[in-house]
Amino acid sequence: MKGTRKLFVKSFGCQMNVYDSQRMTDTLAPEGYVETATAEDADLIILNTCHIREKAAEKVYSELGRMRRLKEEAAANDRRVLIAVAGCVAQAEGEEIVRRAPTVDVVVGSQNYHHLPGLIARAERDGHAVDTEFPVDDKFDHLAAPSRAMTRGRGVTAFVTVQEGCDKFCTFCVVPFTRGAETSRAVDKISAEVERLADAGVREVTLIGQNVNAYHGAGPDGRPWSLGRLLERIARIRGIERLRYTTSHPLDMAHDLIAAHRDLPALMPQLHLPVQSGSDRILAAMNRRHTRADYLDVISRLLESQPDMALTSDFIVGFPGETEDDFAATLRLVGEIGFSGAFSFKYSPRPGTRGAEMTDQVDEAVKSERLHRLQRAIDRQQAAFNRRCVGRTFDVLFERPGRHPGQIVGRSPYLQPVQVEAPSSLIGAIASVTITEVSSNSLFGALARQPALAAAGA
Ligand code: SAM
Numbered sequence: 337m338k339g340t341r342k343l344f345v346k347s348f349g350c351q352m353n354v355y356d357s358q359r360m361t362d363t364l365a366p367e368g369y370v371e372t373a374t375a376e377d378a379d380l381i382i383l384n385t386c387h388i389r390e391k392a393a394e395k396v397y398s399e400l401g402r403m404r405r406l407k408e409e410a411a412a413n414d415r416r417v418l419i420a421v422a423g424c425v426a427q428a429e430g431e432e433i434v435r436r437a438p439t440v441d442v443v444v445g446s447q448n449y450h451h452l453p454g455l456i457a458r459a460e461r462d463g464h465a466v467d468t469e470f471p472v473d474d475k476f477d478h479l480a481a482p483s484r485a486m487t488r489g490r491g492v493t494a495f496v497t498v499q500e501g502c503d504k505f506c507t508f509c510v511v512p513f514t515r516g517a518e519t520s521r522a523v524d525k526i527s528a529e530v531e532r533l534a535d536a537g538v539r540e541v542t543l544i545g546q547n548v549n550a551y552h553g554a555g556p557d558g559r560p561w562s563l564g565r566l567l568e569r570i571a572r573i574r575g576i577e578r579l580r581y582t583t584s585h586p587l588d589m590a591h592d593l594i595a596a597h598r599d600l601p602a603l604m605p606q607l608h609l610p611v612q613s614g615s616d617r618i619l620a621a622m623n624r625r626h627t628r629a630d631y632l633d634v635i636s637r638l639l640e641s642q643p644d645m646a647l648t649s650d651f652i653v654g655f656p657g658e659t660e661d662d663f664a665a666t667l668r669l670v671g672e673i674g675f676s677g678a679f680s681f682k683y684s685p686r687p688g689t690r691g692a693e694m695t696d697q698v699d700e701a702v703k704s705e706r707l708h709r710l711q712r713a714i715d716r717q718q719a720a721f722n723r724r725c726v727g728r729t730f731d732v733l734f735e736r737p738g739r740h741p742g743q744i745v746g747r748s749p750y751l752q753p754v755q756v757e758a759p760s761s762l763i764g765a766i767a768s769v770t771i772t773e774v775s776s777n778s779l780f781g782a783l784a785r786q787p788a789l790a791a792a793g794a
């Protein structure tokens with residue numbers, strides 16, 4: 337039996353990293369690693385990093401400064417601490433990380449987490465170990481599947497990665513370089529993982545992928561299944577009451593996926609569909625491979641299928657060559673659709689992408705000013721969407737205790753956090769809530785009636 341060691345994992349960036357961090361923890365458990373909530377008492381620290389924008393990547397180096405000090409303090413007390421950098425910065429920068437931050441013992445790329453136990457042993461022996469190859473084997477086949485015991489207590493909602501990587505090569509984006517080619521997991525493996533989660537008390541599953549709706553994993557019949565078909569299969573798993581998926585690309589909103597929003601009661605009426613820009617000229621320069629009209633057409637077909645939808649998006653302002661007219665087209669698109677929320681970013685040139693080579697980069701001050709205007713427009717729409725919820729009654733899945741005693745927090749079908757005065761025995765249950773008040777990001781409500789079951793699965 338291996339001695340117990342403490343593991344601290346810090347995730348930066350997207351939900352894919354949150355999921356990967358969990359799987360790394362599961363993979364290291366048989367090696368004797370037990371998760372700890374603080375870096376101070378850890379024997380192994382993993383930073384699971386994000387490279388999507390420059391600021392995200394730079395955060396890692398400032399965090400490494402802090403970790404170096406912890407490592408030195410531990411060494412002064414005769415305790416050896418190992419530091420590993422995983423994720424997209426690791427994939428993009430490889431050996432360079434060890435040169436810039438010699439305190440790092442292990443660098444592991446986004447496709448190699450199943451090699452972690454071997455890499456740690458190598459670093460203990462040789463000083464450091466770096467592995468950023470894109471392997472021919474599938475990491476999902478080798479990473480420890482979360483067992484019932486490991487999964488229990490992780491809450492009532494879970495992410496499940498179904499697709500990874502991207503072949504679209506938008507000219508601003510590093511994902512095709514840091515996550516590699518698009519791959520999908522087989523339907524049976526995903527179903528088995530969701531069954532284990534359901535068994536451990538999970539009620540809501542979000543299927544995730546960089547391009548989740550490009551999903552084409554092998555079905556039990558040996559043929560590629562679409563995301564629509566996968567959702568239909570997962571919806572039949574006992575205990576799973578809610579489904580979501582993210583992030584989608586407008587090009588891959590297939591008919592059966594749009595129809596699933598009408599036909600699957602478990603599929604929540606919410607979609608995150610990044611558009612990036614409302615200008616056809618900029619969409620072409622970004623290599624998004626769709627026009628503004630194509631995007632509006634997808635949204636109108638979706639709303640025909642399911643009129644009650646909360647739509648969110650991602651926007652980039654100040655992409656090279658973006659004029660005031662292009663930006664005005666983005667603001668008009670926002671006005672035409674009416675989002676329930678959105679993420680918006682200043683364009684950040686990323687090494688190796690075509691956008692970074694473009695000569696007509698936009699001034700930082702112009703980017704900041706446009707971002708401010710866009711965010712104000714989106715905030716107004718979000719506030720209006722939330723206000724329209726007041727007086728409505730809908731189902732809330734309760735996830736955890738609230739900030740104040742006697743309060744619990746759940747999510748509406750539209751993914752808004754909802755705070756309710758209710759007993760904590762309702763955590764894990766879905767109950768009908770009437771919305772009484774809203775703040776900028778949250779809804780407040782009262783139980784409409786007592787649910788038949790005190791807790792789902794009870
Ligand atoms: N696959 C998704 C799609 O096709 O839209 C999104 C992937 S990316 C992880 C999440 C968001 O980050 C993008 O939608 C985009 O708005 C933003 N993003 C990506 N690269 C960026 C860059 N270089 N500068 C600013 N924002 C960026």
Ligand code: SF4
Binds near residue numbers: 504505506
């Ligand atoms: Fe990046 Fe998404 Fe474009 Fe792929 S589709 S390159 S992940 S923004």
